[in-house]
Structure formats: C-alpha cells, structure tokens
Amino acid sequence: MSLWKGRITGPMDASMERLNKSLPVDIRLLPQDAAVNRAWMAELVRLGILTDEEHDALDAELTNILREFEDHKFDPHALPDEDVHSLIERLLTERVGPAGAKIHSGRSRNDQVATDFRLFLRDACDEAAERVASLMTALLDVAECHVETVMVGYTHLQPALPMTLAFDLCSFASELARDRSRFADARRRLNECPLGSGSFAGSGVAVDRQVLATSLGFDRPTVNALDGVSSRDAALEYMTAAAICQTTLSRRAEDGIIRASREFGHHKLPDATSTGSSMMPQKRNPDGLELVRAKAATILGRTTGMLATLKGLPTAYGKDLQEDKAAAFEVHDALMLCLDVTATHFAGVTYNAEAMAASIPTECAATDFADALVRTGLPFRQAHERVAGLIEDAEKSGKRLEDYSPEELAEHLQLPIEECRWTPQKSISARAVVGGTAPEAVKAQIATLRGMISS
Numbered sequence: 001m002s003l004w005k006g007r008i009t010g011p012m013d014a015s016m017e018r019l020n021k022s023l024p025v026d027i028r029l030l031p032q033d034a035a036v037n038r039a040w041m042a043e044l045v046r047l048g049i050l051t052d053e054e055h056d057a058l059d060a061e062l063t064n065i066l067r068e069f070e071d072h073k074f075d076p077h078a079l080p081d082e083d084v085h086s087l088i089e090r091l092l093t094e095r096v097g098p099a100g101a102k103i104h105s106g107r108s109r110n111d112q113v114a115t116d117f118r119l120f121l122r123d124a125c126d127e128a129a130e131r132v133a134s135l136m137t138a139l140l141d142v143a144e145c146h147v148e149t150v151m152v153g154y155t156h157l158q159p160a161l162p163m164t165l166a167f168d169l170c171s172f173a174s175e176l177a178r179d180r181s182r183f184a185d186a187r188r189r190l191n192e193c194p195l196g197s198g199s200f201a202g203s204g205v206a207v208d209r210q211v212l213a214t215s216l217g218f219d220r221p222t223v224n225a226l227d228g229v230s231s232r233d234a235a236l237e238y239m240t241a242a243a244i245c246q247t248t249l250s251r252r253a254e255d256g257i258i259r260a261s262r263e264f265g266h267h268k269l270p271d272a273t274s275t276g277s278s279m280m281p282q283k284r285n286p287d288g289l290e291l292v293r294a295k296a297a298t299i300l301g302r303t304t305g306m307l308a309t310l311k312g313l314p315t316a317y318g319k320d321l322q323e324d325k326a327a328a329f330e331v332h333d334a335l336m337l338c339l340d341v342t343a344t345h346f347a348g349v350t351y352n353a354e355a356m357a358a359s360i361p362t363e364c365a366a367t368d369f370a371d372a373l374v375r376t377g378l379p380f381r382q383a384h385e386r387v388a389g390l391i392e393d394a395e396k397s398g399k400r401l402e403d404y405s406p407e408e409l410a411e412h413l414q415l416p417i418e419e420c421r422w423t424p425q426k427s428i429s430a431r432a433v434v435g436g437t438a439p440e441a442v443k444a445q446i447a448t449l450r451g452m453i454s455s
C-alpha cells in the first residue's frame with residue numbers, strides 16, 4: 001500500500017517491494033511518529049486545515065494505534081505498508097475518514113523521518129549515558145573493597161610495576177566517564193527539530209517551526225530545511241560515541257579474558273556471564289566477555305558503513321538514507337546489552353588476591369630502585385643503567401631478584417639498605433600523586449568519579 005500511486009501506475013516488482021519496504025525496521029519508530037503526527041496536527045488546526053473535531057478524532061485514533069503497537073498487534077511483515085509513516089497515515093484515513101487524508105498537508109516523509117529519528121537518537125543518548133553511569137557505579141562498588149589488593153600492572157603485556165585492583169577498576173571507570181560525556185554532547189547538538197522542512201525547501205504550509213520544535217521537546221528548529229532533511233551526522237555522532245564506548249568495553253573484556261586464563265588465574269568468571277562446554281565438562285568459558293569484544297567489531301562495522309553511505313550521497317534525501325535506522329538500532333541494541341553484561345560481569349567476578357599478589361615479580365622493583373638512586377643525587381640515566389646492570393647480572397647467573405638479600409642489593413646498587421627492602425605495598429604507597437595507585441590517591445579517584453556520576 002503506497003502513498004504515491006498517482007504517478008506510477010504499474011505494479012512494483014516483488015523483489016523491489018521487499019528491498020524498498022522498511023516497515024519491519026522502522027515500525028520501532030511508531031511512538032516517535034505518533035508524537036510527530038500530534039505536533040503537526042496541532043499546527044494544522046491553528047492554520048484552519050483541520051477542524052477541532054477532526055483533530056480530536058485523529059488524536060483518539062492515534063491513541064488506539066499506539067495501544068495496538070504496544071500490544072504487538074502489528075505484524076510489519078504481513079502489513080502492506082512501505083514504512084511506518086505510510087502505515088499510520090493509512091490507518092488514520094481508513095479509520096477516521098477524510099481527516100486522515102489531510103494530515104500530510106505541507107509535510108514530507110523526509111522531514112517526518114528525520115524528526116522521528118532524532119527523537120529516537122535523543123532517547124538513545126540518554127539511555128546510553130544512564131547505563132554507562134550504572135556500569136561505573138558497579139565498578140566503583142568493587143573498587144571500594146580493593147584499594148589494598150595488589151596486582152601486577154603491565155605495559156606491552158610485560159610485568160611493569162605493582163598496582164592495586166581498585167586503581168585498575170578506576171582507570172576503567174574514568175574512561176567510561178568520558179564515554180558517557182560523549183553521549184551528552186551528541187544529545188545537545190542533535191536536539192534541533194527538522195519538522196517543517198518539507199521535502200527539503202521548507203514547508204509550503206505556514207507552520208510555526210518553533211512551536212513544532214518546542215512541543216516535541218527540541219531546543220529549536222534546525223537552521224536550514226535542506227540540511228535538516230539531508231544530514232545524518234546526529235546518527236553518526238551517536239554511533240561513533242557508541243563505537244568508542246564499545247571499544248572501551250572490548251579492551252576491558254580482553255583483560256578479563258586473559259586474567260581468567262589458567263596461566264594468570266587472577267580471577268574466577270561469574271556464572272552469570274560464563275558458559276560451559278557441550279563436550280568438555282571442566283570448562284568455564286568467558287563467552288560474555290568474548291561477545292562484548294565481538295560486538296565492538298559489529299558496531300565499528302555499522303558505523304563505518306553509515307559513513308560510507310553518506311560520503312558520496314548528493315545533498316538532500318536519497319533512499320540510501322533509509323538504511324540509517326537499521327544501522328543505528330543495531331548499534332544501540334548491542335551497546336545496551338554489552339553495558340549490562342559488563343556490569344553484571346564485574347559485579348560477579350571472584351578475585352584471587354593471593355594469585356594476584358604472587359603475580360608481581362620482584363623485577364618490578366627496578367623502577368623504585370632507580371628512583372631511590374635519583375634521591376641519592378645520581379642522574380636518572382646512570383641510575384637506570386646501574387639497575388639494568390643488576391638485572392642483567394642476575395639473569396646471567398640464573399637468579400631472580402628475590403634471590404638477593406637486601407644487603408646484597410644494597411652493595412650492588414650502592415643504596416641504603418632500607419631502600420632495598422622492597423615490597424609491592426611500598427612501591428604502591430610511593431605513588432600517591434594525584435591519579436596514582438596509592439590507596440589514598442585511589443580513594444580520591446573513587447570519590448571524584450562518584451561525583452561525576454551524580455553531576
């Protein structure tokens with residue numbers, strides 16, 4: 001059932017019909033389209049195009065349609081309509097009569113879909129920001145219990161320096177704080193209303209675009225009608241923010257997968273986000289984290305696809321733009337699920353504090369020894385060389401640093417003996433600068449991050 005039968009009289013090819021039909025995807029925008037219809041109807045009444053009675057009949061029918069949608073009464077595959085806009089217009093016309101046929105006065109599906117989509121994206125930004133905040137809270141709750149739990153920190157996946165588990169979790173949460181703010185930024189920019197742009201040149205009916213914008217909760221109308229219907233950077237901003245956020249999740253998922261391996265043994269995966277093997281009874285697999293990692297690829301692909309769709313498109317509406325919604329919906333759904341699974345995962349991990357402490361090789365003392373030498377007045381470059389020499393000698397004689405007594409270390413390094421009684425805890429406490437891994441510094445980070453969540 002199409003809205004444009006006047007010009008094209010022959011039947012549409014069945015495969016074209018399937019390619020053209022977006023209803024199975026965009027039926028999800030039915031609540032947004034109903035809201036847009038309502039805002040538009042109010043303007044049509046003001047302009048004398050619809051009577052009050054017609055308005056009220058259409059309004060009541062929109063309520064029915066919304067209820068049927070919520071009760072899953074519409075099967076988009078069985079319905080004959082091309083898209084959600086045609087569906088609503090057909091139902092209103094069939095059920096209310098000629099008033100339904102007036103509703104498209106001065107309007108195009110181009111400005112309608114652009115407006116519906118922005119309403120969706122606005123909610124998507126809010127929902128994403130909220131779920132990122134929940135994940136941050138879950139991480140900080142765990143961090144609070146582990147400001148003294150020591151573990152090894154890596155660079156290049158080589159043991160580097162001791163750190164605390166809370167410090168590591170705070171690094172995740174502080175990255176998420178930025179991810180969250182990207183959704184808020186995107187929301188601020190996208191909150192402009194394209195309705196009243198018509199097909200691209202501005203509606204020929206003298207609607208008040210400021211009134212339309214305000215009634216739909218937008219800050220203002222879009223500045224230019226052609227831009228309003230052509231651009232999809234609002235979707236791109238949401239999707240790129242989602243791609244960055246999902247990349248954050250994916251890297252942390254990778255950390256979690258590695259650390260749950262038998263070789264690391266730092267933590268046990270929670271039942272809630274793990275699976276067993278159909279063949280090997282001993283298995284506990286990190287499927288939740290692996291899927292989070294994989295969805296990063298999906299989101300990145302969808303976002304790249306959207307950029308590719310837009311980059312060669314002539315200005316104004318092209319049907320290519322119909323593909324935008326499936327892409328944004330998939331991105332949004334994947335991100336929401338992954339944020340939830342990641343929060344559940346981190347809240348449920350059992351940490352093995354002993355194994356984590358044991359994973360810190362004494363070679364991690366090297367930087368602290370060099371720092372101690374600097375405190376004696378030795379230039380850092382020479383201090384670095386002296387400690388590297390010690391490690392090299394140890395390796396040559398098949399020894400580890402823990403095989404040396406503090407006295408031997410003091411002699412080799414020419415350091416006061418006190419400086420040679422190294423422990424991971426001492427190393428950690430020495431890093432009390434703002435943002436450091438010392439317990440006091442991490443407690444301050446937790447407080448700062450909690451403050452960011454509630455602001």
Ligand code: ARG
Pocket residue numbers: 022026082083109110113317319321322323
């Ligand atoms: N279903 C279309 C979409 O999603 C609606 C806009 C159609 N506009 C048009 N000029 N054919 O983009």
